[in-house]
Amino acid sequence: MPLEAKLIRHRGESRIGLFFEKNASLIACVKKVEGSKWSQSLKVWHIPDTTANRARFKVIVNELSPEGYIQLEQFQRYLRSKRYSESTVKTYRDALKSFLSYYRDKPVYEVTNDDVIIYNNEFILKNKLSVSYQNQIVNALKLYFSTQCGFKININQIHRPKREKVLPNVLSKEEVKNILEAHSNIKHKTMLSLIYSCGLRCGELLALKPVHIDSNRNIVLIKNSKGKKDRIVPLSPKILEMLRAYYRLYKPTIYLFEGQTAGRPYDDRSLQQVLKQALKKVGNAKPVTLHWLRHSYATHLLENGTDLRYIQELLGHNSSKTTEIYTHVSTKSIQQIKSPFDDL
Known part of the structure; x- marks a missing residue:
């Protein structure tokens, strides 16, 4: 069961209850939230009911007007009819719900561009929510209002936040090697x-x-990835041998990597725990995520002389601009620059 956040009453106070199956890592994360407590009577972890916490944990709360519910359901049906992925449907639905909840006392057809600006300032900025969250809101609102009729919104005037120039996190080859060799468990x-x-x-x-593993052509077929695109990536001979040893031992039925239930894919949170355990074993204190390995792969390819156009194809990026960011973290050229300090 994934984490669900719902409003509860505890000792006469409104709190946000966090419902999830017992999980040591999740409990550790919850404990870090200021004001978090365990209720022995309700058997649930709960945190202060604040706007920031509601947004952070996507609290399930009935705050929409009857009209808002109708609009939300219509928008969700539209997204599904257009074959958006379920993750995108959920993201856009939650974003629109947040906005419509903020203006639950105002008829939707009366919402204007000024209301969007007020929402950005009084809700997103005031609660120090991320740029990516604000972008999700903008994406949802633009699509919602562009597909509905009779509103006072000018789609072109809904502005996006200035993009943060954040570089991808990259590990050295030695760090990657240590992490990958940390586990004795072959899976x-x-x-x-x-x-x-x-x-x-x-x-x-x-x-x-x-x-999806084609050992004859030494490729991996990635089906229906982000943006509903298929792509192929080269398969390392070393990985192929590792996969064969793993397959002989585990004999997966449907998915290549299955959890405790046969035929069900391995849980993403469990995979994150696998990485955390590896980091702990090698004593790496960096806040490494699974996506760091993908960033490191791209950067190391670039440093090995692989053309950016090929890297773009391998990563499945729509735009070359997305791939070009790796040129800013590659150290191959930077390391060749001699500091003037050396000449002093």
């Missing part, structure tokens, strides 16, 4: 190694099936 080692060796997203790894 854990193979999963992490395949993410790095093929530059996979977490979801792409967990969606792999044995038939």
